Amino acid sequence: MVYSRVVTPPLRIGPIEISPPIVLAPMSGVTNRTLRALYKPFGFGLTVTEFVSSNALQYGGKRTMEMIDQHGVEKPVSTQLWGNDPQIMATAANLVRECGADIVDINFGCPAPKVTKTEGGSACLRDVDRCEAIMKAVVDAVDCPVTMKMRLGWTEADLVFVEVAKRAQAVGVQALTLHARTAKQFYKGSADWSKIAELKRAVDIPVIGNGDLADPYDAMQRMRESGVDGVMLGRATLGNPWLVSRLRALMADEEPAPVPGAPERLRFAVHHYLTMVEEWGEPRAVPQMRKHLGYYLKGFAGASALRERLMRTETAAETLAILKQTIAQLEAREPELAVA
Structure with a gap:
């Protein structure tokens, strides 16, 4: 695949420089402190914790607190929160900031029934006003950058990603990640990267693209064509962190090492x-x-x-x-x- 050969600049989220602009996606039961520390050296510029319930954080249970625990070697670290109540989300954001989060990320993307049945995750996209209230409350609660990850909308008939992004920018969210599927798609079909390009044109804050990035050359091509500021890699890196190191090489305008045996x-x-x-x-x-x-x-x-x-x-x-x-x-x- 042919792409424009040029060194990819860092991603900047507030005062934080993310280089290379490759972000580890938050994955429940997966992106604990051990995996983040093991995978960070392959080339992740930013790692993200497992997404954690703002409601659960109120009680400070051992397992919940382990989900946001850090080694320190995997920094900078973003902690992703999900919930449906602005004030509870704000309180949780303040807590994870005190526990070492460099960035607080808001989850409007998870399609799992255990999350959406309580109006969290991607279910928030059914109420744009509530999305705005949550984002504003979290931004006002912490002294670090706040970011947000979302899907296109709840269904194909109600694509709200541009509206939610503009409201995010207005209340002080400093970067956005878009997984270019609807909530109802789960992980079926293909991510629509033309929508990611549309979002990049619609806002002034950094945009991170996510979805179907299983090949480093393809990831570079999608990044160039969409104009995004960074990419987020998730499931494709599991058992294959060399995907990250090969993409990092391309971003430095170097030839990637062969896939290991x-x-x-x-x-x-x-x-x-x-x-x-x-x-x-x-x-x-x-x-x-x-x-x-x-x-x-x-x-x-x-x-x-x-x-x-x-x-x-x-x-x-x-x-x-x-x-x-x-x-x-x-x-x-x-x-x-x-x-x-």
């Missing part, structure tokens, strides 16, 4: 696994890492059968033994494949 990917999976066990303890890490191993185990012969075995392991020792044995087998096969 299966042994290298699995060695990093082992590192991820060991770090999770060390930080969270084996009883929590083993079940949580099953989904991550599923992401790392893609694209090589025998991956499906291996995945089935690893989904049934109960201890870290058993899992790691299988992974290390697999790495050795793959490395032994690579010379044969090269000769063939």
